[in-house]
Amino acid sequence: MSLSKQHDLHERRFGRNVGVGVVLVGLIAIVFGLTVVKVTNGDFETPATTTVSE
Amino acid sequence: MTDTSINTTVRSAENDAQFSDFFALxxxxxxxxxxxxxxxxxxxxxxxxxxxxxxxxxxxxxxxxxxxxxxxxxxxxxxxxxxxxxxxxxxxxxxxxxxxxxxxxxxxxxxxxxxxxxxxxxxxxxxxxxxxxxxxxxxxxxxxxxxxxxxxxxxxxxxxxxxxxxxxxxxxVSVESVLMFCLTFMWTPPHFWALALFMRKDYDNADVPMLTVTHGRRATRNHILVYTVLLAILAVAAGFTSIGGPVYIATSVVLNAMFLRGALQIWRRDEDMSEEDNFLAERKFFKLSLLYLFAHFGAILIEAGLDKFGVWA
CATH class of the missing domain: 1.10.357.140 (UbiA prenyltransferase)
Structure with missing residues (x-):
């Protein structure tokens, strides 16, 4: 039998689950922000390729 | 699996860790x-x-x-x-x-x-x-x-x-960053030894070989004074490098004078005197040590800000 919806455990761990959720959202925001900054700063630019002319 | 069997695997309600408990780690x-x-x-x-x-x-x-x-x-x-x-x-x-x-x-x-x-x-x-x-x-x-x-x-x-x-x-890594390292490094011993002087029973009970336990409390007072003198020399000298400046030097001179005075007070006292006023001088020195470090780094920050805005240029 699974835990009932009203189980005491859900209430007790509510704050903890919200905290983990906030941390995960924060992590997404940081990775996204870093990517945007790095790309706009040109940190990820590939070296210019030289074309061989005949 | 029943609710009862699940409950045996988790802690009781009063011992259930909250997010703040993990943060406290x-x-x-x-x-x-x-x-x-x-x-x-x-x-x-x-x-x-x-x-x-x-x-x-x-x-x-x-x-x-x-x-x-x-x-x-x-x-x-x-x-x-x-x-x-x-x-x-x-x-x-x-x-x-x-x-x-x-x-x-x-x-x-x-x-x-x-x-x-x-x-x-x-x-x-x-x-x-x-x-x-x-x-x-x-x-x-x-x-x-x-x-x-x-x-x-x-x-x-x-x-x-x-x-x-x-x-x-x-x-x-550069000279300036090493100097900032040295500032905190030299500050730590007098800060913690002052704490060990008035939290003495704690370290005794835990069997941690703090200086107070192994070499005695007189030796700890001597050590606090020696490290405070060395720290003062280093802290003021850092003011003459690129991270320093007039604001830093003024802050450092005042705070080191206060810190040296505190260390001298601790050095002059013995256990009976400290017991009498419940380690007042040691507690004051510990509190001052917190201000000491924050003010020194705060002054470096101000100098950096002034430098960036070209105030001293």
């Missing part, structure tokens, strides 16, 4: 010092950093510091349980298990180092990795229970953040 109060000094190191550096990268760098340094705090609590749970000052920490309080603290500490250590490397550079990441290693392995696992000089050498771990901040901006 990261030693948030120590983290404020780490954040502040790393922030100063990053801003005092001559290389400008994108504000978002700077924010992330400070965050990852703070997480790395917190991770080492969690690993310290995992290893030192036995000591924490007998010391009055630490027995409310999450592990001795029964809120978090040692295994949980270890897992959080290890995961956050790897996360903070890798992300600092990706966000800034691998010199800063390497310094952060070394700091975590130094604090957890060299200080916590080895020196703390072995030598009365534990605080002196272990203090290096707390002194690295401004160097990491500087490296995050410049990608290297």
């Amino acid at each position: 990261l030693k948030p109060r120590v983290m404020t010092l780490v954040v502040f000094t790393a922030f100063v190191g990053l801003l005092a550096a001559p290389t400008p950093v994108h504000p978002f990268i700077a924010f992330c760098a400070i965050l990852f340094i703070a997480i790395g510091g917190g991770a080492s705090g969690a690993l310290n609590m995992w290893w030192d749970a036995d000591i924490d349980a007998v010391m009055k000052r630490t027995q409310h920490r999450p592990i001795p309080a029964g809120k978090v298990t040692g295994e949980e603290a270890f897992a959080i500490g290890m995961a956050l250590s790897v996360f903070s180092v890798v992300f600092l490397g990706l966000a800034t550079n691998w010199v800063a990441a390497g310094l952060l990795a070394f700091t975590i290693f130094f604090y957890v392995v060299i200080y916590t696992m080895w020196l703390k229970r072995w030598t009365p000089q534990n605080i002196v050498i272990g203090g290096a771990a707390g002194a690295f953040p401004p160097m990491i901040g500087w490296a995050a901006a410049t990608g290297g």
Whole structure:
């Protein structure tokens, strides 16, 4: 039998689950922000390729 | 599986860990010092950093510091349980298990180092990795229970953040960043020995070889004075390098005069005098030591700001 919806455990761990959720959202925001900054700063630019002319 | 069987695998309601208990594993109060000094190191550096990268760098340094705090609590749970000052920490309080603290500490250590490397550079990441290693392995696992000089050498771990901040901006190490390291490094022993003088029973009970326990309280008072004199010379001298300036020198001279006066007071006193007023001079010295470090780094920050706006130019 699974835990009932009203189980005491859900209430007790509510704050903890919200905290983990906030941390995960924060992590997404940081990775996204870093990517945007790095790309706009040109940190990820590939070296210019030289074309061989005949 | 029934509800009853599930309940046997979880802690009782009063011992159920909240998010704040896991956060407490990261030693948030120590983290404020780490954040502040790393922030100063990053801003005092001559290389400008994108504000978002700077924010992330400070965050990852703070997480790395917190991770080492969690690993310290995992290893030192036995000591924490007998010391009055630490027995409310999450592990001795029964809120978090040692295994949980270890897992959080290890995961956050790897996360903070890798992300600092990706966000800034691998010199800063390497310094952060070394700091975590130094604090957890060299200080916590080895020196703390072995030598009365534990605080002196272990203090290096707390002194690295401004160097990491500087490296995050410049990608290297320089005289200025080493001076900021030395400032915190030399400040740590008198700060902790003053604490050990008025929290003496704690360290006695925990069997930690603090100087007060192994060499006596007279020797500790002598050591506080010697380190305070050396610190004063170093702190004022730093004012004549590129991180210093008139604001820093004025702040440093005033604070070092006060700090030296406090150390002299502690040195002149004996145990009977201290007992009489419940270690008033030692407590005052400890409080002043907190202001001392924040004011010195605050002055470096002001100097960096004035320099950037060309006030002294």
